[in-house]
Amino acid sequence: MKPSWAVVTTADEPAALVATFAAHHLAQGAAAVHVFLDQPDPEAEAMLAHLPACEVTVCDASYWAASKKRKRPEVHTARQIYNAQQVYAKTEAEWVLHCDADEFLLDGLAARKALAEAPDAAMYMRLLVAERAYPDGVVGADIFAGVFRYALRDYSQTGPQVYGEMADFFHFGLTGHKAGKAFVRTGAALKMGLHAPKDKPPHKVIQTTRLLHFDGLTKLHFTLKLLRRAHEPLHKTNDRHGVARSTQFSSLREAISDVPLRETLVSVLKSLDREQIAQLRDLGSLDEAGFDPRTILAAAGLCPDLSVEAFDVALRQRYGGFLQQYAPDLA
Secondary structure, eight states: OOOOOOEEEOOOOOOOHHHHHHHHHHTTOOSEEEESSOOOOOOHHHHHHTOEEEEEEEOOOOHHSSSSTTSOOOHHHHHHHHHHHHHHOOOOSSEEEEEETTTTEEEEHHHHOOOOOOOOOEEEEEEEEEEEEEEETTOOOOOTTEEEHHHSSHHHHHHHHHHHGGGSSSSTTTOOOOOOOEEEEESSOOOOOSSSOOTOOSSSEEEEEEEEOOOOOOHHHHHHHHHHHHHHOOOTTTTGHHHHHHHHHHHHHHTTTTTHHHHHHHHHHEEOOOOHHHHHHHHTOOEEEOOOOHHHHHHHHHOOOHHHHHHHHHHHSHHHHHHHHHHHGGG
């Protein structure tokens, strides 16, 4: 019997994304998808109710009051890890994948084969990242359109070649993380983390598929993501983002009221021009196959609006107060 795996996420995103995340991973073979809604969201709950193997938990005040934490952790990563640990402790699946709602396992069959072949000593199996970018700055017809770039090797040389003077804004050629995410072996009393179990026990890397990271489903989403991190309360873990990401935060915060400069910054970070595309092809660091979840959604009886316009409307509704305070022209 091939090994079973479950997925857990703590999501604070528009319902269309959360529903697509859950439906996609169930279609890829997940035994269950555990969605913790970081705040009450009736629309997301209604969509997720169509998915029988999706377990939804609303992380409202009563949830946290009844938890071992007693109150809601201030830092969102602490909430994510706590929720992932609850699933790890109770799941009947043999492996648990902890990832964000903007991350999608590309090939469930390949992943299951890799898990079946995992050596007994491997406590987790790591998924490498493919990060979405816009070719020639064209956003595309929906929130999932685009191509995918991989982390670059020998970045001290390849980084400046591909990204020029902006190389320091990227972490090995990615705006987001390079660490990937992990299928964690259950029954081993491990402590869940964001990217891998705590203390990093022995592991192997899955070479046959990747984790698609959208790191901003729209340009507004990316802008909002950076701006929210830039205005996080000071905390001992604020340096967890790394130098490149912190550079993005500070630069966007400085440029937020200069609309042309802000839009240029976001475009440079999320778009690839023709020369960059050719360079990434030559370096074996580009996947142009694309990603389209509409067939999976239809099979699940779901038809969320995946247009950029609808997603941005949902973002403005969700974060209107924050945008009014820090970027009123985007509200």
